Amino acid sequence: MKKITFRAICLFAAIFLCLAQAFARGRQQMASIGDFKLESGKVISDCVIGYRVYGKLNGDKTNAILFPTWYGGTTQSIEFITPWHAIDTTRYCLITVDALGDGVSSSPSNSSKQHGPAFPAFTIRDMVESQHVFVTQNLGITHLAAIMGASLGGIQTFQWAVSYPGFATHIIPIIGSPKPSAYDLMLYSLDARIIEADSAFNHGNYTVNPQIIPAAMLVQMSSLTPSYWVKNMNDQKVAAWLKSLETAKNFDWNNALYQIHAVIGQDISRPFGGSMQEAANHIKAKVLIIVSAQDHLVNPEPAIEFSKLLPAKLVVMDNDKGHLAVSFDDPQMHKAIVDELAEGF
Numbered sequence: 001m002k003k004i005t006f007r008a009i010c011l012f013a014a015i016f017l018c019l020a021q022a023f024a025r026g027r028q029q030m031a032s033i034g035d036f037k038l039e040s041g042k043v044i045s046d047c048v049i050g051y052r053v054y055g056k057l058n059g060d061k062t063n064a065i066l067f068p069t070w071y072g073g074t075t076q077s078i079e080f081i082t083p084w085h086a087i088d089t090t091r092y093c094l095i096t097v098d099a100l101g102d103g104v105s106s107s108p109s110n111s112s113k114q115h116g117p118a119f120p121a122f123t124i125r126d127m128v129e130s131q132h133v134f135v136t137q138n139l140g141i142t143h144l145a146a147i148m149g150a151s152l153g154g155i156q157t158f159q160w161a162v163s164y165p166g167f168a169t170h171i172i173p174i175i176g177s178p179k180p181s182a183y184d185l186m187l188y189s190l191d192a193r194i195i196e197a198d199s200a201f202n203h204g205n206y207t208v209n210p211q212i213i214p215a216a217m218l219v220q221m222s223s224l225t226p227s228y229w230v231k232n233m234n235d236q237k238v239a240a241w242l243k244s245l246e247t248a249k250n251f252d253w254n255n256a257l258y259q260i261h262a263v264i265g266q267d268i269s270r271p272f273g274g275s276m277q278e279a280a281n282h283i284k285a286k287v288l289i290i291v292s293a294q295d296h297l298v299n300p301e302p303a304i305e306f307s308k309l310l311p312a313k314l315v316v317m318d319n320d321k322g323h324l325a326v327s328f329d330d331p332q333m334h335k336a337i338v339d340e341l342a343e344g345f
Helices: 002-024 075-081 124-138 152-163 182-197 213-223 226-232 235-245 253-264 276-282 301-307 331-342
Strands: 029-037 043-054 064-068 093-097 144-150 168-174 286-292 313-317
Touching (some): 124 152, 168 331, 182 253
Parallel strands (some): 064 144, 144 168, 168 286
Antiparallel strands (some): 029 043
16 A cells, blocks of 8 residues: 555646646647848848746746847747746746747748748847837737847847847847957858858758758857867767768758857947947946857857946856857856846846
8 A cells, every 4th residue: 555655646746747847848839920121122022930838927027037048049940048047937927038030030941921031031120129029919918027138039038139229128139249350250250151152051942941961060069169179079089070960950941040140240230330339338238248258159258348348247257168158057147136136127
């Protein structure tokens, strides 16, 4: 009898754990924002925005935190970095949002009317504008407690700060940049040219997503530091890594190219005559900037220099994981975000 009772308790505990984990994960949802006009004047037909929700909106809808996706990432990917370890979803409503071109929101890969290279080019400002339309019109939110994102999500966060300066109480760009450094532009342009020159890519007119191994190699190598690779790889591991790239499932290359071009063209100071000081003067939110000192994918210098133009808090992560140095479980980053959000909304 005792064995049966013990097994029953274990079974109940396992079921409860599974249910708790399922509840913690947000369900993929889609919102239609209609035909969406871009900065260029072109239009994304029947534009849709993907999102997931963790926690509940309060009565006046002022406790939401918006978290846009990174390059090649989706809102499902964000679950793997567990942002709720630093964001209290019993107090805040975390809304992760799929950026244009990520393969979930409207993208070259999933548009039936404007498929592949027929999809109109978009900018980081377009990404932000589409999210603003979604948040205000579809969710009825007129003020956000915070906006934060990592990498491309951090780049979007910087743009949010100047596009809608009073819309969020806190702005927290993580390993993002107000504009690409010269080194970044060289790296991203190389990545774009590798994709565009690939014969299987065929100018975006492919039916099966090709394996563009050099482009995948470039991004993976740049995500970590040379010292990390030297410490953690050997001849055999390099051979295995190269072999794995031959069968790896890659981000759709049209989507990748569109997002790369959006980053290459990004500069939050452009509406202010190229003055970063004027852009900084435009920001009304409280700002916490988190960078990685050894980042080889998004150079930290533009964000560090921009922090000096603001009354901003700056956190510099410094380890050989480079672009992947940030973690919501890292004590330094965790404390910085928790302390920032503790100031309220």
